[in-house]
Amino acid sequence: MAASPAELKRNSVAQAIADLAELLGDRLTTSQAVRDQHGNDLTWNPGQSPDAVAFVESTEEVAKLVTICSQYRVPVIPYGTGTSLEGHISAPHGGVCVDVSRMNQIIAVNELDLDCVVQPGVTRKALNEYLRDTGLFFPIDPGADASIGGMTATRASGTNAVRYGTMRENVLSLTVVMPNGEIVRTARRARKSAAGYDLTRLMVGSEGTLGVITEVSLRLYGIPEAISAGVCAFPSVEAACEAVIITIQSGIPVARMELVDEHQIRMSNAYSKLSLAEAPTLFLEFHGTTEGVAEQSRLFGEIAESYGGGSFDWATRTEDRNKLWQARHDAFWAAKTAMPGKESVATDVCVPISRLAECVEETRKDMEDHNLSGPIVGHVGDGNFHVVLFCDMEKQDEVDAAKAFLDRLVMRALAMDGTCTGEHGIGSGKRKFLQAEHGAGVQVMRSIKQAIDPENIMNPGKILPS
Amino acid sequence: MAASPAELKRNSVAQAIADLAELLGDRLTTSQAVRDQHGNDLTWNPGQSPDAVAFVESTEEVAKLVTICSQYRVPVIPYGTGTSLEGHISAPHGGVCVDVSRMNQIIAVNELDLDCVVQPGVTRKALNEYLRDTGLFFPIDPGADASIGGMTATRASGTNAVRYGTMRENVLSLTVVMPNGEIVRTARRARKSAAGYDLTRLMVGSEGTLGVITEVSLRLYGIPEAISAGVCAFPSVEAACEAVIITIQSGIPVARMELVDEHQIRMSNAYSKLSLAEAPTLFLEFHGTTEGVAEQSRLFGEIAESYGGGSFDWATRTEDRNKLWQARHDAFWAAKTAMPGKESVATDVCVPISRLAECVEETRKDMEDHNLSGPIVGHVGDGNFHVVLFCDMEKQDEVDAAKAFLDRLVMRALAMDGTCTGEHGIGSGKRKFLQAEHGAGVQVMRSIKQAIDPENIMNPGKILPS
Numbered sequence A, B: 001m002a003a004s005p006a007e008l009k010r011n012s013v014a015q016a017i018a019d020l021a022e023l024l025g026d027r028l029t030t031s032q033a034v035r036d037q038h039g040n041d042l043t044w045n046p047g048q049s050p051d052a053v054a055f056v057e058s059t060e061e062v063a064k065l066v067t068i069c070s071q072y073r074v075p076v077i078p079y080g081t082g083t084s085l086e087g088h089i090s091a092p093h094g095g096v097c098v099d100v101s102r103m104n105q106i107i108a109v110n111e112l113d114l115d116c117v118v119q120p121g122v123t124r125k126a127l128n129e130y131l132r133d134t135g136l137f138f139p140i141d142p143g144a145d146a147s148i149g150g151m152t153a154t155r156a157s158g159t160n161a162v163r164y165g166t167m168r169e170n171v172l173s174l175t176v177v178m179p180n181g182e183i184v185r186t187a188r189r190a191r192k193s194a195a196g197y198d199l200t201r202l203m204v205g206s207e208g209t210l211g212v213i214t215e216v217s218l219r220l221y222g223i224p225e226a227i228s229a230g231v232c233a234f235p236s237v238e239a240a241c242e243a244v245i246i247t248i249q250s251g252i253p254v255a256r257m258e259l260v261d262e263h264q265i266r267m268s269n270a271y272s273k274l275s276l277a278e279a280p281t282l283f284l285e286f287h288g289t290t291e292g293v294a295e296q297s298r299l300f301g302e303i304a305e306s307y308g309g310g311s312f313d314w315a316t317r318t319e320d321r322n323k324l325w326q327a328r329h330d331a332f333w334a335a336k337t338a339m340p341g342k343e344s345v346a347t348d349v350c351v352p353i354s355r356l357a358e359c360v361e362e363t364r365k366d367m368e369d370h371n372l373s374g375p376i377v378g379h380v381g382d383g384n385f386h387v388v389l390f391c392d393m394e395k396q397d398e399v400d401a402a403k404a405f406l407d408r409l410v411m412r413a414l415a416m417d418g419t420c421t422g423e424h425g426i427g428s429g430k431r432k433f434l435q436a437e438h439g440a441g442v443q444v445m446r447s448i449k450q451a452i453d454p455e456n457i458m459n460p461g462k463i464l465p466s
Helices: A004-029 A032-039 A061-069 A126-132 A149-153 A197-201 A237-248 A261-274 A288-304 A318-329 A331-338 A353-369 A394-413 A432-439 A443-450 B007-026 B033-041 B059-072 B123-132 B148-155 B199-203 B235-247 B260-274 B290-305 B320-329 B333-340 B353-369 B396-415 B432-439 B441-454
Strands: A052-055 A076-079 A096-099 A106-110 A114-119 A171-177 A183-185 A212-218 A227-235 A252-262 A281-287 A311-314 A343-350 A374-378 A383-390 B052-055 B075-081 B094-097 B104-112 B115-118 B173-179 B183-185 B210-220 B227-232 B254-260 B281-289 B313-315 B343-350 B378-379 B384-391
Touching: A004 A032, A004 A052, A004 A061, A004 A096, A032 A052, A032 A096, A032 B260, A032 B343, A052 B052, A061 A076, A061 A096, A061 A171, A061 A183, A061 A212, A076 A149, A076 A212, A096 B227, A106 A126, A114 A126, A114 A171, A114 B123, A126 A149, A149 A212, A171 A197, A183 B052, A183 B441, A197 B199, A197 B260, A197 B441, A212 A331, A227 A288, A227 A318, A237 A252, A237 A281, A237 A288, A237 A353, A237 B173, A237 B441, A252 A261, A261 A331, A261 A374, A281 A288, A281 A318, A288 A383, A288 B290, A311 A318, A318 A331, A331 A343, A343 A394, A353 A374, A353 A383, A353 A394, A383 A394, A432 A443, A443 B183, A443 B199, B007 B059, B007 B075, B007 B094, B033 B052, B033 B094, B033 B281, B059 B075, B059 B094, B059 B210, B075 B148, B075 B210, B104 B320, B173 B199, B183 B384, B227 B290, B227 B320, B235 B254, B235 B281, B235 B290, B254 B260, B260 B320, B260 B378, B281 B290, B281 B313, B281 B320, B313 B320, B333 B384, B343 B396, B353 B384, B353 B396, B396 B432
Parallel strands: A052 A096, A076 A096, B052 B094, B075 B094
Antiparallel strands: A106 A114, A114 A212, A171 A183, A171 A212, A227 A281, A227 A311, A252 A281, A252 A374, A343 A383, A374 A383, B104 B115, B115 B210, B173 B183, B173 B210, B227 B281, B227 B313, B254 B281, B254 B378, B343 B384, B378 B384
């Protein structure tokens, strides 16, 4: 009797694993615990485990691995730190998880060029630790201590994006193992180029669906001579957003500008032992020369005042700044502590900044109307905000209400010419929104995917709707 | 007797033209003079004329035009102002030139969001003229008064790129008519997005080979409160480059930083009636608050001094600044006047900034060794520089020497991890260098082209080597 398709699939996975074991020795594992850990993230997105996990150590090794998987048509799922938020690392069709965490070498720091070349498993904190003595830093800060490879793959951004851009602006070049096992370097180390299609930007944000990133060249920046930070409470979200718009229009090169709503302030006061006024609040940071940050802070203070902002207290001492930003970074844990026994559902959308206040206010009203609660925090200079819902996963009605809310949130952002995700990515969680956002563009994406990965072995089931 | 392939081709072009004439009336022309003007640019790249020129007026009209051309497999060559420099507008396989100059409407200016939406035929000067009263401006300045569509298609940059980025960083979204006639909007108006493949960046720099750009959303910036500009002479190109590197590392947000070599200074002194010292010179501009630009100028002056730079005179009065920058912008004409009766050959390469001095010095020595002369000017903050050769096209030995020099220039830049073009693009003139620069990446580009434009109707003979 002929083998069934499922049997054939199992056979090819088994054969791929046998070949990979020969290549990698005990750096290939099929241990259930390791597989489960690699297929599941911290979110509510249901995770599925891969058939094996490979701890790779070089570009050449990844090329051999992909060639083997391609031969047997076995899925390849790249994995950095597992901190992505939309089910990117799940293995719905099985396959081999490529864990790059041991590819954690900083290959070069070119101080004169303000750039560096790193392996994809280097985390952003490790990179900045390494850079400290050079006077340089890498600004992109998505919150988690994510890997540079993962941040590239998801087009990460975070609090500093308003000043320094996202991974889109800060990746200079990539080395990528393509689905056919070819090694491609997407660009030279020059700051700019007009030579051919922008393969770098095609790979940034492709979420492992077009290849495995094995080397990343990044822009670096001089650590500013002076940094000042501060908080400023406003009578409403709208007033805070208006102050933000005027600040940006004035050309004040603010480095960070975070909106934290009064619900989050209440929880952060309790968790981080602060005594901030329970009002929509902007957390700000200015980078520059000593004179420059003093001027920026003063100018912002004047703008804030004209929109009813409270007195703008600013801190230039490192420990004062750190305390402030620690509270912002702990926002998630503050909320989680306030909602014991619930799963968190973190999501993000991004709209033109002129629509931000309206989008946030409508979203809060929607939450009230549907008896949902959770804080809103936002990278307000980019029009990007997060809602964190807390949900008892055992209660189907709570889960259903959260899902319906997320659908409405995305449709609200799209109706305002925004995007279904500013920085978390599509993964498996937001695939259903891609068509609504991109229309005919989805077919273009599909044809690119088909051209580059005809067998669909690279992280199948992500980004593109089936 | 059956028709020959050439006859069949002529027939299909004739049929396409007949259908297009029905669509466009007298906005389709086959006049030889108009065709020749649209197939030839100002460079030494040999131009070929299209079979017809269509003066389109809307996205929908372009979609119908492309559908007709696709049906008959007739090439489509997009055309803005014809100011590109590598033979982008030539029609080596005939076809229909799509002139977008009548699509010159500014569709929207969103002052609160610091963005605008324009048709592709709007020129950068027309846009800035329109924006003046809003207090906003669009910074990208490739020299020529190019169309926004053309600047997008060639990934243009220019003098302001060191501060504001290139078209890559400043295009938010595009409407594109794809080779199958589908209309695709590549992104929403949100500042950032992590939703799917970056179709915007794929189209930026694709030189009309993947579709016709019919609408462009751009980032805008507040006109700075204060601008100061100045010139500073250095004892050597190396000293000037070192001052540039330290300036950038110090985080001084310089807006323009142009290197002009002593040969160009000599010609500019004569042409623009200036009395600058005949030495490698930096032209600089600072944008910011009044206090900010004063501080930036002072800090730069200190750095320049430590590298032997002459006294840094800076001008904040608009007329003084304009005189200075006019001389920089007139550099080409100054050189052309000094070399009567010769054709100009303008080229560009871009290297990591740490290699810039070396690359410029080696290039000058190469020119001396081969009895070539011409100025070097550069967007030195990006590592990008231009060489303008002047060549008597009647003298084959001069032409051959210039061609051999260009080959060596590109190979020198590539050997320094640079690119064969920082901003002019590949067009037809630099196709032969794509393989040397991108290696296996060329096959990825080719597969994307094949997937999106399987009949190869979009600007054939550009970017990809045959």
